Amino acid sequence: MFKLNLKIALRNLWRNKGITAINVGGLAIALAAFILVMLYFTYETSFDKANPNYKNIYVVGRIYPDFKTNYTPPPLGKAIKQHFPEVEKMGITKGSFFELVLKNGNNTVFTNNFLQADYQAAEILDLKATGGLEKPAGDVERLSYLSKESMKTLFPDKTDNKPEMVTVGSSAMGITSKINGSIINNPHSNVTFDGVSIGNELGQGENYGHNNYTTYLQLKPGTDVANLEEKITRLYRAELLKGETDRETIDKIKGISTFLDPLANQHLKPKAGNDAPYKILLALSVLGVLILIIACVNFTNLSIAQATKRAKEVGVKKVMGAFRFQLAIQFLTEILMQCFAATVLALILAELVLPGFNNLFLLKLSIWQVDNGLVWQLPLILFLITFIAGIYPAMVLSGFKPALVLKGNFATSKQSYWLRNGLLVFQFSIAVIFIIGLFIINAQLKYMRSQDLGFKAEQVVYIKNIAYFNNPDKFEPVREKILKIPGIKSATVATGIPNGDANGTNTYTSNGIQASINYLDVDFDYFETLDIKLKAGRFFSKAFKTDTANSAVINESAAAKYGLRNPIGQTITGCNTNYKIVGVIKDFKDRGFENATQPTIYAIKDPCGNPKMEIMLKIEENKMADALAALKAQWPEINKLDGENFRYAFLDELYGRLFKKQEQLQSVFFAAAVLTIFIALLGLYAFAKYITNGRLKEIAVRKILGATDVQLLKLINSSFFTLVVIANIISWPVAYIVTNMWLKTFAYRIDFPVLPFVTTTLITLLLTIVTVSIQAKKAVNANPVDALKYE
Structure with missing residues (x-):
C-alpha cells in the first residue's frame, strides 16, 4: 500500500510539476531566509553561555535621576561582599581608554582594549590562560596576558609558556613590560579584550568618587535578586551619607539606587546601555518567522486550489474502503516529500547567501557547525511546517464525500472559497507591511545623512595617541x-x-x-x-x-x-x-x-x-x-x-558607524520585502492559473457573446484587485504602529509620512494586475471552440 501511495504521490507531483516547483521553490526561499535567521538568533542569544556560572553572574549598576550606569567605585564591591553572604564571589574590572603599542623587534601589535581585572573577576568571567591562570603574589604584582593572536604576531616562533619582555610605545622611549603568557579571548563573550592585566586587588586607595570600574557578582544559586538589589541600595546610600551634613546633598543621595543586571543581558539589552542590538534581533526574528509563515500559507493555498484535481481519486479510494485517517497520512506524506526537497534546496541557497549575510553583520557564521543548533532545529522545523502547511489541505482532501465528487459537482463547491481568499489577503498584508517599513526606513536614513549635524566631521583626522x-x-x-x-x-x-x-x-x-x-x-x-x-x-x-x-x-x-x-x-x-x-x-x-x-x-x-x-x-x-x-x-x-607608531582615522568614517545598525535593518527589510512580495506573487500566479482554468468555459461563452479582451482581463483581475486592496487596508494600521514605534527610538526623526502607504498600494496593485494578466491572457487568447467542443 505504501509503495502504491508513493507512486501516486510522485506521479501527481510530476503531473503538476509547475505548481510543485512553485510550492517547493517558494518554501525553499523562505526556509533559506529562516535558516539564516536561526543561525543569527542562536549566535546572538548565546553570548557567555560557555561560562559555567552564566546564570548566577550579575553586573552592579547605579541609577540616578538623570541616567543609569554600569560604572561603580571599587569600595562598593568590597562592601557588598563583606555584608551579604549570598554573594559567593565579587570582582572588578576596568577598561583601557587608549590604544597601547607593544613591540618585539619589528613585530608590532596595537591593543585597543587592555583590560584590568582583579583575580576574583578573572575567575568569575572564566578567563583561561595558556598553562593555567596564575594568582599574583601580593597586592602589587600584576600579571599581563595577551590574546593568542597578539602573542603569535609578537613571537611567531614561540613554543613554550615562559614570560616574554615587550617594548611599550615608541622604541626610543625604552619602556618595557613583561607579558606572562597568552589568554583565550572568547569572541562569543561580552567581555572582550586584546590583553589582560590581573592583580589581587584593583582600586586601592580610591573612594566612592572613582566611578570608573565594573563590578561583577557571582551569586549563590537560589538568591532573591530583587531583595539583594534593595539591600545593596541601602548599603550604597549609607556609604555615601557617611560624614555628609549638607541637606540638599543628603536628599539627592536618597534618590540614588542600584540594580543588578544579569550577564545574559549585557550583549543585547543592558539596563544601562543601548538595546538597539536586541531590537534588531527581534525585528529580524519576526521577519524570518513571517516569511516562513507566508510560504506555508502559500503552500496551503495552492494545495487547496489543487483539491478538485484530487477529488475523484479520494472518492474512488473511499468507495474502495480507505479510511479518512489513511488518506490524511497519504497526503501529509506527499507534503512531507515536498517540504524535505524544499529543506535540501534551502540549505543550498543559505550556503550561497551566507557570505553576504556574514559581511552585512560582520560575523563568521557557518551552517555546518555542530553547535549552531541546526542539527535539531531543522528536523523540528521540517515536521512543523509539514504539519502547519499540510494538515488543513490533508483534512480537506481526505474529507471529500464520495457521492458528491463522483457526480462531478465538487468543482462548483464554495467549500474553500473564503479560506483561499483569506490566505491570499494575509500574504499580501505581510508583504505590504514590509514594503511600507522599507520606505520609512529609507526615508529616516536619508534624513540622517542629509541633516545638519551641528558640526563638520569632513576633513577632520583623528590621530591615535x-x-x-x-x-x-x-x-x-x-x-x-x-x-x-x-x-x-x-x-x-x-x-x-x-x-x-x-x-x-x-x-x-x-x-x-x-x-x-x-x-x-x-x-x-x-x-x-x-x-x-x-x-x-x-x-x-x-x-x-x-x-x-x-x-x-x-x-x-x-x-x-x-x-x-x-x-x-x-x-x-x-x-x-x-x-x-x-x-x-x-x-x-x-x-x-x-x-x-x-x-x-x-x-x-x-x-x-x-x-x-x-x-x-x-x-x-x-x-x-x-x-x-x-x-x-x-x-x-x-x-x-608614539614615535614611529603613527595611526589615524577619518572622523566622518567613525561617525558613520553610528548608522551601521540602521543600515543593517534597511538591508534586512529590503530582502524581506523582496522575498515576501516574490513568494506572494508566486502564489498569486499559480492561484490565478487555477482560477482562470476553472473559468475557461465562461470566458469562451463571453467571447462568443462579444466580450473584448480588455473586458475579460478586467473581469478576471477584478476579484484579485479587490483582495489586494483589502490586504492594503488591513496592513496600514499594523504598519503604522510598527514603524512609528521604530521611529520613536530616534531622538531626531522624520515626521510620519503618508506617501509610503499610497506608493505601496500602487506597487502591489500594479504587480497584481501584471501577474494575473500574464496568466489570464493565455485563456483570453485561446480559441473558444477548444473550451466548448465537449458541451
Whole structure:
C-alpha cells in the first residue's frame, strides 16, 4: 500500500510539476531566509553561555535621576561582599581608554582594549590562560596576558609558556613590560579584550568618587535578586551619607539606587546601555518567522486550489474502503516529500547567501557547525511546517464525500472559497507591511545623512595617541609643529571625539539648580576644528589667561537645564571649581540621531576629568594625502611617546558607524520585502492559473457573446484587485504602529509620512494586475471552440 501511495504521490507531483516547483521553490526561499535567521538568533542569544556560572553572574549598576550606569567605585564591591553572604564571589574590572603599542623587534601589535581585572573577576568571567591562570603574589604584582593572536604576531616562533619582555610605545622611549603568557579571548563573550592585566586587588586607595570600574557578582544559586538589589541600595546610600551634613546633598543621595543586571543581558539589552542590538534581533526574528509563515500559507493555498484535481481519486479510494485517517497520512506524506526537497534546496541557497549575510553583520557564521543548533532545529522545523502547511489541505482532501465528487459537482463547491481568499489577503498584508517599513526606513536614513549635524566631521583626522596632554602648555609645542605642515588648518586635543561614545558625567550647580550633566575636557581650537557653531559669547582663546584656569563653555541644553537665560558671565560650579561661563554653543549631534544631545560643559582645566589624548586635525581636502605623509614622517619628532607608531582615522568614517545598525535593518527589510512580495506573487500566479482554468468555459461563452479582451482581463483581475486592496487596508494600521514605534527610538526623526502607504498600494496593485494578466491572457487568447467542443 505504501509503495502504491508513493507512486501516486510522485506521479501527481510530476503531473503538476509547475505548481510543485512553485510550492517547493517558494518554501525553499523562505526556509533559506529562516535558516539564516536561526543561525543569527542562536549566535546572538548565546553570548557567555560557555561560562559555567552564566546564570548566577550579575553586573552592579547605579541609577540616578538623570541616567543609569554600569560604572561603580571599587569600595562598593568590597562592601557588598563583606555584608551579604549570598554573594559567593565579587570582582572588578576596568577598561583601557587608549590604544597601547607593544613591540618585539619589528613585530608590532596595537591593543585597543587592555583590560584590568582583579583575580576574583578573572575567575568569575572564566578567563583561561595558556598553562593555567596564575594568582599574583601580593597586592602589587600584576600579571599581563595577551590574546593568542597578539602573542603569535609578537613571537611567531614561540613554543613554550615562559614570560616574554615587550617594548611599550615608541622604541626610543625604552619602556618595557613583561607579558606572562597568552589568554583565550572568547569572541562569543561580552567581555572582550586584546590583553589582560590581573592583580589581587584593583582600586586601592580610591573612594566612592572613582566611578570608573565594573563590578561583577557571582551569586549563590537560589538568591532573591530583587531583595539583594534593595539591600545593596541601602548599603550604597549609607556609604555615601557617611560624614555628609549638607541637606540638599543628603536628599539627592536618597534618590540614588542600584540594580543588578544579569550577564545574559549585557550583549543585547543592558539596563544601562543601548538595546538597539536586541531590537534588531527581534525585528529580524519576526521577519524570518513571517516569511516562513507566508510560504506555508502559500503552500496551503495552492494545495487547496489543487483539491478538485484530487477529488475523484479520494472518492474512488473511499468507495474502495480507505479510511479518512489513511488518506490524511497519504497526503501529509506527499507534503512531507515536498517540504524535505524544499529543506535540501534551502540549505543550498543559505550556503550561497551566507557570505553576504556574514559581511552585512560582520560575523563568521557557518551552517555546518555542530553547535549552531541546526542539527535539531531543522528536523523540528521540517515536521512543523509539514504539519502547519499540510494538515488543513490533508483534512480537506481526505474529507471529500464520495457521492458528491463522483457526480462531478465538487468543482462548483464554495467549500474553500473564503479560506483561499483569506490566505491570499494575509500574504499580501505581510508583504505590504514590509514594503511600507522599507520606505520609512529609507526615508529616516536619508534624513540622517542629509541633516545638519551641528558640526563638520569632513576633513577632520583623528590621530591615535598614548600621550597625556592635560596641560595646555604641554600640547602647545605639539600643535606648533603640526601646524607647520602645509594643509593643516587647526589642531586640538580632547578627552573624547564625536563618534557616538558617551562623555563623562558629573554634578554641577548653577542658578541654584544642582544636576548631573556631561563634561568634556578640551583644548584651544576644539570648536573651530569641528566647526561647531557659537550661539552666544566666545570660544576659548589664548588671549584670556583665565580660560586655562576656570572658564567654561556650555551647550544650549545645559543652559536650558539650569534655566540660564543670559548664561554669559554666570557661574557653574563642579569638581571644587567655580567656572565662569564665557560661551554657549549650539547643540550638535555628537551621539548620532538615536540619542538626544545631552547638557554638556566644556572646560580646559578639569580636576575630575579624564586624560586628554584624542588629537584632531582639520586638513585641507586637496592637501590631505601630502599632509598625512608629512605627519607620518615627522611623528617621531612631533610626539616622541608614539614615535614611529603613527595611526589615524577619518572622523566622518567613525561617525558613520553610528548608522551601521540602521543600515543593517534597511538591508534586512529590503530582502524581506523582496522575498515576501516574490513568494506572494508566486502564489498569486499559480492561484490565478487555477482560477482562470476553472473559468475557461465562461470566458469562451463571453467571447462568443462579444466580450473584448480588455473586458475579460478586467473581469478576471477584478476579484484579485479587490483582495489586494483589502490586504492594503488591513496592513496600514499594523504598519503604522510598527514603524512609528521604530521611529520613536530616534531622538531626531522624520515626521510620519503618508506617501509610503499610497506608493505601496500602487506597487502591489500594479504587480497584481501584471501577474494575473500574464496568466489570464493565455485563456483570453485561446480559441473558444477548444473550451466548448465537449458541451
